[in-house]
Amino acid sequence: MNYAGPAEATPARSGLELTPFRGLRYDPDRVGSLAAVTSPPYDVVVRPDGLLELESADPHNIVRLILPQDGTPAARNQQAAETLRLWLSEGVLTTDPEPGLYVYEQRDGDMLQRGIIGALRLSEPADCVVLPHEDVMPHVIADRAALMRATSANLEPLLLTYRGNGSRVGTAAVIERTAERPPLLSTTTEDGFSHRLWAITDPAELAEIQTDLHHHQALIADGHHRWATYLRLRAEHPSPSPWDYGLVLLVDTARYPLRVRAIHRLLHRLPVADALTALTGSFRVRHLDVPLAEALEALAAAASEGNAFLLAGDGAFHLVDRPDPGLLARTIPADRPEAWRTLDATVLHATLLDHVWDIPEDSPAHIAYIHDTTATVEKAERDGGTAVLMHPVREEVVRDLARQGVTMPRKSTSFGPKPASGLVLRALSL
Template sequence: MDTAGHSEATARRGLELTPFRGLRYDPDRVGSLAAVTSPPYDVVVRPDGLLHLESSDPHNIVRLILPQAATPAARDRQAARTLRRWRAEGILTTDPEPGLYVYEQRADDGLLQRGVIGALRLPEAGDRSVLPHEDVMPHVVAERASLMRATSANFEPLLLTYRGDRAPTPTSTAVERAADRPPLLATTTEDGYRHRLWSITDPREIAEIQSDLARHQALIADGHHRWATYRELRAEHPSPSPWDHGLVLLVDTARYPLRVRAIHRLLHDLPVADALAALKGTFRVRRVDAPRAEALTALAKAAATGNAFLLAGDGTYHLVDHPDPELLARTVPADRPAAWRTLDATVLHTTLLAHLWHVPEDSAAHISYIHDTAATVEKAERDGGTAVLMHPVREEVVRDLARQGVTMPRKSTSFGPKPASGLVLRTLEP
C-alpha cells in the first residue's frame, strides 16, 4: 500500500468531516420515502422483518444492505446490479452539489435528535479521534467489506457521538439554522419516528462546522462492524481516494442525549431447561411468572446490585443473578479494569457462554444478537431455544472504558435512535 498519502493524516487530531454529493431516492419514483427505508442491517429481524421490508416497496433499501441470493458472492453481485439499475432508472439520484446533511429524528414521547451527516476522514493508527467501545466479529466485517467492494458505496451512516459545549457552537448554530428551513425530505416511518433532512452547501458555513468538529473526539455509538470495514477497505486502496472517508452521522449528546438499550442474545440450540440446569450451584435462579414488562422491571432491580440476566423461551421468565464469586474469579480475565470485569456482557460471554453453556459467541448457527425484546422471546419460544435478555449499560460507563482503550464484548450496547437507512447514501465512484 502507498503510505505517502497518509503521512499528513498521522499528525492530524480531531474530527475531519467532508461534504459529499448525497445519493438519494427520487420521491416521485417510489411509493413513499417511508416505504423504501429500513432499520440498519444488523437491526433487521430475519427472516420476518426482511420479508416485510422487501414487500413494502420493490425499491426498499434492504435490497442493497441485505441482498438475497444463494451465495455470498451472488448476493454482492446482485446488490451491485440493483444499485446500477436504480441509478440508471433515476430511482436514486445524486444531489447537484456537495454538502453536509443535517438529519433530524422526532418521536411522540418528546425525543428529538439532530446531527450532521458527512464523509469522515478515517484516523491513522495512534489517532484516537474516534473511539470504538466494542469488539467485532471478523466474519461480519468480511461480509460488509465484500458488499462495499462490490457496490463502491456507503449505504448506511454510522452513528457517532461527541460532547459539545453548552453554549452555542458553529455546528449547533448551523444545525438549528438548517432546521428552520424547508427540508429536502420529510417522512414518518412505520415505528412512528418522524425524519427530516437538510443540506448545508455554503462553503463558509461548512468551514465553520469543520473547524468546530476538529476540536472533538467521537465515540462510536452504533456501527462498529462498518467502522472496521471502512478501515479495512481504506488500507486496500492507495491514498488519496474516496476510501479514505466513511459515511457517518455525528450527534452532540450534550444537546441531544441518546438512549442506551440492551442487545439480547438468542441461543438457538440450547433449550431453557438445559440452560437452567447448567447454572445449578453457580447462580441464583428465580422463576418470574409475570408479563414481560414486569419481568424486565425485576431484571432492572437485580442489575442495580450486580450481574443479572433474564432467560425466556419456555413460556415464562427466569431471573438469573448472584453469580458465585469464585466462579467469576476463575472465568473472567483479571487483566482488565474492574468496570469491564463486572459488565453483564463480560460475565455472559466469559462465564455463561464459554464456561457453563459452551456456546461459541462468533457462530451465527448457535447465537443471534437481536435488539427487539419481543422478537427475541418469540423466536426462542418458536424455535425451542433460549432468549437471554440483558439490562442496558449506562453511557458514561461505555465512554469511560473507551477512553481507557478498553473494548467491551461485542454487541454490548444499542445506542439510539439509530439513523434510518435509505435517506442519504454515499457512492465512492467518481
C-alpha cells in the same frame, strides 16, 4: 475480547475531519413513499420476518441493497451491485448537484435528535479520534466488506457521538439555523418517527462546522463492524482515494442525549431446561410467571445490585443473578479495569458462554444478537432455544472505558435512535 491499552496515553493528533459529498437520494416521484423505502440498519432488521415486510413495503426498499437475498454471498453482493446500477440508470436514485453536509433530524413525541451526516476521514485507533467501545466479529466485517466492494458505496451511515459544550455555537449553531429552513425531505416511518433532511452547501457554514469538529473526538455509538470495514477497505486502496472516508452521522450528545438499550442473545441450540441445569450452584435462579414487562422490571431491580440476566424460551421467565464469586474469579480476566470486569456482557461472554454453556460467541449457528426484546423471546419459543435478555449499560460507563482503550464484549450496547437507512447514501465513484 481484546484489551487495547489506555488510549489516554496517546493524545489525538487531530480531530474529526468531516467532508462534504454528493449525496445519493431517492427521487420521491419514482417510489411509493420515502417512508416505504427506508429500513433500520442492517443488523437491526429481524430476519426473516422483518426482512420480508420491508421487501414487500416497496420494490425499491433499501433493504434490497443492505441485505440482498440470494443463494451464496457472492451472488447476494452481485445482486446488490446490479440493483444499485439499475436504480441509478432508472433515476430511482439521483445524485445531489453539489457536495454538502446534511443535517438529519429525528423526532418522536418529545424526543428530538439532530446531527450532521458527512464523509469522515478515517483514523487509526492509536490516533484516538474515533473511539470504539465493542469487540467485532471477523465474519461480519468480511461480509460487509464484500458488499461495499461490490457496490462501491456506503449504503448507510454509522452513528457517532461527540460531546460539545452544549451551547449554540459552531456546529450546533449551523444545525439550528439550518433546521429553520425548508427541508430536502420529510417523512414519517411506520414506527412513528418523523425524519427530515437538509443539505448544507454554503462554504462559510461548511467551514464553521469543520473548524468546530476539528477539536473533537467521537465515540462509535452504532456501527463498529462498518467502521472496521471502512478501515479494511481503506487499507486495500492506495491513498488518496474515496476509500479514505466513510459515511457517518455525528450527534452532539451534550445537546441531544442518546438512549442506550441492550442487545439480547438468542442461543439457538440450547434449550432453556439445559441452560438452567448448567447454572445449578453457580447462579441464583428464580422462576417468574409474569408478563414480559414485569419480568424486565425484575431484571432492572436485580441488575441494580449486581450481574443479572433474564432467560426465556419455554413460556416463562427465569431471573438469573448472584453469580458465585469464585466462578467469576476463575473465568474473568483480571488485567482489565473493574468497570469492565463487572459488566453484565463480560460475565455473559467470559463466564456463561465460554465456561458454563460452552457456546462459541462468533458462530451464527449457535448465537444471534437481536435488538428487539419481544422478537428475541418469540424466536426462542418458536425455535426451542434460549433467549438471554440483558439490562442496558450506562452511557458514561461506555465512554469511560472507550477513553481508556478498553473494548466491551461485542454487541454490548444499542444506542439510539439510529439513523434510518435509505435517506442518503454515498457513492464512492462520485
